[in-house]
Amino acid sequence: MRWRSASGVMCDKRISLKLKGKFYRVAIRPTMLYGSECWPMTKAQASQVEVAEMRMLRWSCGKTLSDRIPTGVFRAELEVGTIINKLREGRLRWFGHVRRRDRTAPLRRAESIHVEGIRRRGRPKMRWEDRLAKDLIELGRFGIYAETLLNLSTLYMVVIICVLMSAFSYTFRAFDATFLLCSRVFSVDGV
Incomplete structure (x- = not known):
């Protein structure tokens, strides 16, 4: 789902903020985080994802960065948690799935592969x-x-x-x- 296609719902002033927050949690955030369980995300990448999320939340509330409203206010109005915690939660959930697999499973065997050679x-x-x-x-x-x-x-x-x-x-x-x-x-x- 593209953000622009959902902007009709998210930017409509007649729709309540609570409903916008629910739509964001159900449709937009899962699209942003699809496959993130396997991403080896750095701090810079996590920061970019968080910035993108806050831009969407501000936009759905009808505010801009120049209004100087703290991020916690938008999260409270839309009842949305931080995306960084969701990323961590997904990674740890996937890690639990991997650990519960049998040691002979291809996924577990791929963990122990050691690549020979000189690193960069x-x-x-x-x-x-x-x-x-x-x-x-x-x-x-x-x-x-x-x-x-x-x-x-x-x-x-x-x-x-x-x-x-x-x-x-x-x-x-x-x-x-x-x-x-x-x-x-x-x-x-x-x-």
Whole structure:
């Protein structure tokens, strides 16, 4: 569904905001997020999706960016949550489906494929597993799944992030969670 074809409903001033919000949740958002379970989305891409969503929400409310109305007001009027949370929810749901498959299934066998060769120069591209690990870390779920997803480079990044978080928040909860995760990954005894 194209946004322009739905604009007759979304931009009609005679239709209530509640009904517009429901139409957005039922028809437009699923179209935007089709297949997003498998996207290894970076922060820049997530920002672009969020900007596109807010433009549509503003447009359906009859406002513009120059009106300087906070985004929370539009979300409350239309009763719509953030699209970033929906993206994360879809990725984690798909991850659960993948994990429940038998290990001999082609999908699970494709996970363990290791490509030989030299990687490109520069920063490695975001992988689906890396995105899932970040989602689990953002949610504070340091479980079995996070351990299996984290490779060594991601683990170093997690340690640095959690140490910085503990330094800025003046608590050591983040550091303790990192130490617990590292001890499970590297099988450190005594924890």
